[in-house]
Amino acid sequence: MTSCYEQTEGTGYLLADSYPLLQGDFLFIHSVSGRNPAIVELAMAAKEKGIFVIGLHSELYSQSVDSRHSSGKKLSDIADIMINNGVEKGDACINFEQIEVKVAPTSSIIGLTIANTLLLEYTNQMIDLGHIPPIIKSGIWMELWTIIIEYLNSIKNKYIIYKII
Secondary structure, three states: OHHHHHOOOOHHHHHHHOOOOOOOOEEEEEOOOOOOHHHHHHHHHHHHOOOEEEEEEOHHHHHOOOOOOOOOOOHHHHOOEEEEOOOOOOOOOEOOOOOOOOEOOOHHHHHHHHHHHHHHHHHHHHHHOOOOOOOOOOOOOOOHHHHHHHHHHHOOOOOOOOOOO
């Protein structure tokens, strides 16, 4: 089902409008190919609002496919910085003799590692500058949504550190 949404033009703009993206924020977008309309439009909408866009993709995979957006653009054409996750075309790494395609995608674990490393470095730099950045704690307890909503309401339009799309 998500493939349907990510391949439908207009979805990226709707997604961008559902978050309070403000000039000076940054947006981290992870897409293995970077070619689907939702990702392209999300990056376009962010750039239109003055948001710094960091993209994560597989350079090898992205270069081997065409954009699915009517503009012909991919994430790599829009983002301010692109990070290559080194994933091979097809985003899977294990062969079984009985199966035609490889299994075990590698982009998710690599992407999370890169995103969390960036978050750690950003937090470190903010602290070095004398700012304590807002960090949303793990949601293992029952009051998670109440805490998150109260917290997000308390920092409305100040800054957003981390957006997971």
